[in-house]
Amino acid sequence: MQSRTVSELLKQNTTLLEVDIKGWVRTFRANRFIALNDGSTINNIQCVVDFENFDEALLKRVTTGAAIHIKGELVESQGKGQKVEIQVSHLEVLGDSDPETYPIQPKKHSFEFLRENAHLRTRTNTFSAVMRLRSALSFAVHKYFNENSFYYMHSPIITGSDAEGAGEMFRVSSLDNKNLPLNEDGKVDYTKDFFGKETNLTVSGQLEAETYAMSLGKVYTFGPTFRAENSNTSRHLAEFWMIEPEVAFMDLAGNMDLAEDFLKSVITHVLEHNREDLEFLENRLLNEEKTKPQAERSDMSLIEKLNFVTENNFKRVSYTEAIDILRQSKPNKKKKFKYLVGEWGMDLQSEHERFLVEKHFKCPVILFDYPADIKAFYMRLNDDGKTVRAMDILFPGIGEIVGGAQREERLDVLKQKMVAIDIPEDDLWWYLDLRKYGTAVHSGFGLGFERLVMFATGMCNIRDVIPFPRTPQNAEF
Numbered sequence: 001m002q003s004r005t006v007s008e009l010l011k012q013n014t015t016l017l018e019v020d021i022k023g024w025v026r027t028f029r030a031n032r033f034i035a036l037n038d039g040s041t042i043n044n045i046q047c048v049v050d051f052e053n054f055d056e057a058l059l060k061r062v063t064t065g066a067a068i069h070i071k072g073e074l075v076e077s078q079g080k081g082q083k084v085e086i087q088v089s090h091l092e093v094l095g096d097s098d099p100e101t102y103p104i105q106p107k108k109h110s111f112e113f114l115r116e117n118a119h120l121r122t123r124t125n126t127f128s129a130v131m132r133l134r135s136a137l138s139f140a141v142h143k144y145f146n147e148n149s150f151y152y153m154h155s156p157i158i159t160g161s162d163a164e165g166a167g168e169m170f171r172v173s174s175l176d177n178k179n180l181p182l183n184e185d186g187k188v189d190y191t192k193d194f195f196g197k198e199t200n201l202t203v204s205g206q207l208e209a210e211t212y213a214m215s216l217g218k219v220y221t222f223g224p225t226f227r228a229e230n231s232n233t234s235r236h237l238a239e240f241w242m243i244e245p246e247v248a249f250m251d252l253a254g255n256m257d258l259a260e261d262f263l264k265s266v267i268t269h270v271l272e273h274n275r276e277d278l279e280f281l282e283n284r285l286l287n288e289e290k291t292k293p294q295a296e297r298s299d300m301s302l303i304e305k306l307n308f309v310t311e312n313n314f315k316r317v318s319y320t321e322a323i324d325i326l327r328q329s330k331p332n333k334k335k336k337f338k339y340l341v342g343e344w345g346m347d348l349q350s351e352h353e354r355f356l357v358e359k360h361f362k363c364p365v366i367l368f369d370y371p372a373d374i375k376a377f378y379m380r381l382n383d384d385g386k387t388v389r390a391m392d393i394l395f396p397g398i399g400e401i402v403g404g405a406q407r408e409e410r411l412d413v414l415k416q417k418m419v420a421i422d423i424p425e426d427d428l429w430w431y432l433d434l435r436k437y438g439t440a441v442h443s444g445f446g447l448g449f450e451r452l453v454m455f456a457t458g459m460c461n462i463r464d465v466i467p468f469p470r471t472p473q474n475a476e477f
Ligand code: 4AD
Pocket: 163, 164, 203, 204, 205, 206, 227, 235, 236, 237, 238, 240, 242, 244, 245, 400, 401, 402, 403, 404, 405, 444, 445, 446, 447, 448, 449, 450, 451
């Protein structure tokens, strides 16, 4: 007899004489009906026990959360709610669960409570659905790039360079904190550190990916990235996963096409393969919406929103046009924005991005050609001398989901830029070499994987779409 998953059994159309299954008890009703889940699907399989045939002491141990092993016959269900069920002939408790202290009771728990129990929260429907979707999206990412002839490149996690020039990095050091070696100026002597220089956890794999694009042509990275910014928001993590394609001979227009096609492809994948989980999450959201005042309710359901994104073109708007729209907008004129939109050149806040996406265009927006001063040093300067070929993709409910650019391929222009913002040439000699030896137009972008998972699942807090979130003051588990 072959052991099968709940998902496989629920798809069976015929009865089966002998089935063998292991999982965790969700509920045990009327000393007769066990709802069993093994993580393979959002649905439980109903296991029917004739209590006369089993020891009372054994049945007492069938409590919510216990791990059990069941053998029996798969039969057409007598009751409503399921096509098939298991008539139990053998029952074994593999691991008991104390019903008094088990945190995941069969009732509604708040997300805050479940975050504190993140080691058990995937035993709930919501979190198992979210994490199955996370897994499927991750597969879809690799599938897309594989089918489009990209190579998967592993960029280093420990790095000696700061890609974004933002300085919000976690130091990696093996020096003794209580006995730091100092140099003559009284500063920490990092030549004595493990790598003989200052090193950090990477904020982005881009610079290294560029070196591979300039030899392998089309590459992508997909790995953890780290930012020590103290932003305690529902959209920021200190450790998050980023997908970064980088392509030689591709300009900004090609970059936008790639990003749009890629996003549509991975969302289509889950629409086609993860229907049950999406429907569950959609219903969860619909119930939540009912508790909100009419004006705040969303006019699209989760699946409608996902379909909308796959079926419609993203709106492409230059930064300059966006500033004009924002300046003329109602919330700006009525001083409803926290940060009023004034001069060309200002950085956009998330309230502005969300206005553009959710109120003005009502669809995903690609903003491009930003002022050079508010973007990273490696972005290609436009002929106007003041804007760079940057692009950000903004999604409804999320804000910025992608940030990318055509890269500055001209050695002299790049050097001037680095001088202007005090990046020593010695730090990035290898990056400059790419511009010395066979330089070419190239572009890429970074997609924040958790923001994609938020969008696809409708979850509102980024802490609820990664197994064990790392945020300021929090690294439990
Ligand atoms: O816009 P960012 O900072 O761009 C880069 O790092 C480039 N080097 C990417 C590239 O061109 N290869 O980050 C890219 C994306 C953002 O759009 C956002 O989705 C996500 O990464 N992101 C975060 N996600 C969660 N928590 C944070 N603290 C994030 N910071 C950025």
